Amino acid sequence: MYDVIVVGAGPAGCTASKVLAEKGYKVLLVEKFKMPRYKSCSGVLIKKSMELVKTYFGEDVPESAMCTPTDNRGMIFTDDKGKEYRFEQEGLNVWRSHFDGWLAKKAEESGAEVRDGVSALSCTERDGFVEVSLHGENNYTESARYVLDCEGVVGALKRKITGEAPRYITTFQTFNEGSIDLDPHYFYAYLQPELSEYDAWFNVKDDLLVLGVFVKDMDKISHYYERFIACMEEKHHLCISRQTRSEKWLMPHIRPGCHVDYGVGRVLFAGEVAGFLNPMGEGISAGMESGYCAASAIMEHFDNPQVACEAYRQGTENLKSYMQRQWSLVGGMAGTFREME
Ligand SMILES: Cc1cc2nc3c(=O)[nH]c(=O)nc-3n(C[C@H](O)[C@H](O)[C@H](O)COP(=O)(O)OP(=O)(O)OC[C@H]3O[C@@H](n4cnc5c(N)ncnc54)[C@H](O)[C@@H]3O)c2cc1C
Structure with missing residues (x-):
């Protein structure tokens, strides 16, 4: 009998496993892929993410997780009328496989049992415990x-x-060799509705130009992607010599109000599956913070799941209001976001 079975070795699961294990709780962390697993991500760690790594893991992000240019200097948004907003902030550029692999290793070093290549299929609550069926x-x-x-x-x-x-x-992004007249130290987001159904983006990872679009309707990927490329060619002299990779992924559709599911009985939800994600796609800090809050609530109210769930909700109130403020910020920049309300 474990104290806690944590499902998923992303930022939320690794943080929760680490803090529980180092306090002496018997933790099993299961991850369906072999670590280090791939995760589609821009890999921008904002300052808050860097600080949470230091707070929860007691160390700075290792160089082995970083890609070039290692320092991200902020985000530049273009609103629906073409006006630019610059948000300068210290940040880091990482590959998620290496970063999450390192987080899982830290959880293991703290005493969590990590089983990769193992999926949780279902869970059933019994009298005072939960039975989890696993597939390895x-x-x-x-x-x-x-x-x-x-x-x-x-x-x-x-x-x-x-x-x-x-x-x-749905997110669709490509990795490309080539050139562009934008600064590789920034993450660029474009909120014009003609370029995507949410936002389109550009950033650089290990000299590869990453260009992506969000769509609600998968059939519209090439329509928006082609428009975005044409726009970047015209405005920023984008020149692609070779596309090395393309990938599709999913993201929760976070809506104004930022609905969160905290849990049912002895099963709590944290990170993206709970709904913790900054509306502009910054989810690493939201994952880590919610994982930490859920783990803390379990430890504080181990014998009372209902109270633990309520303590978790209260512990994440600031995080939720931060997400809501982000919504207002983006909604203030682009009418398309306001219309989602
Ligand atoms: C294209 C894109 C770009 C992004 N860019 C950024 C960015 O630059 N900065 C940022 O902060 N955020 C970014 N995000 C968001 C960020 O990636 C997520 O919000 C974050 O990874 C969520 O963390 P998590 O721990 O909740 O889940 P995840 O990181 O997704 O981890 C969940 C883990 O659970 C595993 N799993 C799933 N089901 C099971 C199961 N049944 N059994 C066992 N294991 C299971 C998965 O394999 C996975 O490893 C981006 C997302 C996308 C799609």
Whole structure:
């Protein structure tokens, strides 16, 4: 019997596992892919993410997780009328596979048992504990007093518990060799509705030019992507010599009000699967902070899941209001975002 089974070795799950294990709780962290697993991400750690790594993991982000240019200097938004807003801030440029792999290693060093290549298929609450069915090389079950579901965007496990259909948007991004007249130290977001159904973006990772668009309707990917490329060619002299990779991913469709699901009984949700994600896609700090708050609430109210869930909700109030303020900020820049209300 574990104290807590944590599902998913992203920022939320690794942070929760680390803080629980170092306080002596018996933790099993299961991750469906072999670590270090790939995660589609721009890999920008904003200052807050860097600070949370230092606070929760007691160390700075290692150089092995970084890519060039290592320092991200902020974000530059272009609103729906073409006006630029610059947000200068110290940040880091990382590859998520290496960064999350390092977080999982730290959780393991603190005493969490990490099993990668193992999926959580379902969980059933019994009298005072939860039984989790797992699939690795074969099917088996493990039990814990709590399950902390940090499975990220798809939320298959959560869907089995709540029955709710999640709302997604699709991300499509390409990695390219070539040139452009934009500063590689910044993350650029374009809120013009003609370029995407949410935002389009540009950043640089290890000399590769990354260009992406968000769409609600997958059939519109090439329509928006081609328009975005044409716009970048015209305005920023984008010249692509070779596309090295393209990838599609999902993101929760965060709406104004930023709805969050905290948990059901002895199963708590943290990170993206709970709805913790900054509306502009910055989810690493939201994952870490919510993972930490859920773990703290479990530790404080170990014998009372209902009180633990309420303490978790209260502990994340600041995070939620930060997300809501981000919504107002973006809604203030682009009418398309306001219209989602
Ligand atoms: C294109 C794109 C760009 C982004 N750019 C940024 C950025 O620059 N900065 C930023 O801060 N955020 C960014 N984000 C958001 C960020 O990636 C997420 O918000 C963050 O990873 C969420 O963390 P998490 O721990 O909740 O989930 P995840 O990081 O998704 O981790 C969940 C883990 O659970 C595992 N899992 C899923 N189901 C199961 C199961 N049944 N059993 C076992 N394991 C399971 C998954 O394999 C995964 O490893 C971006 C997202 C996208 C799609």
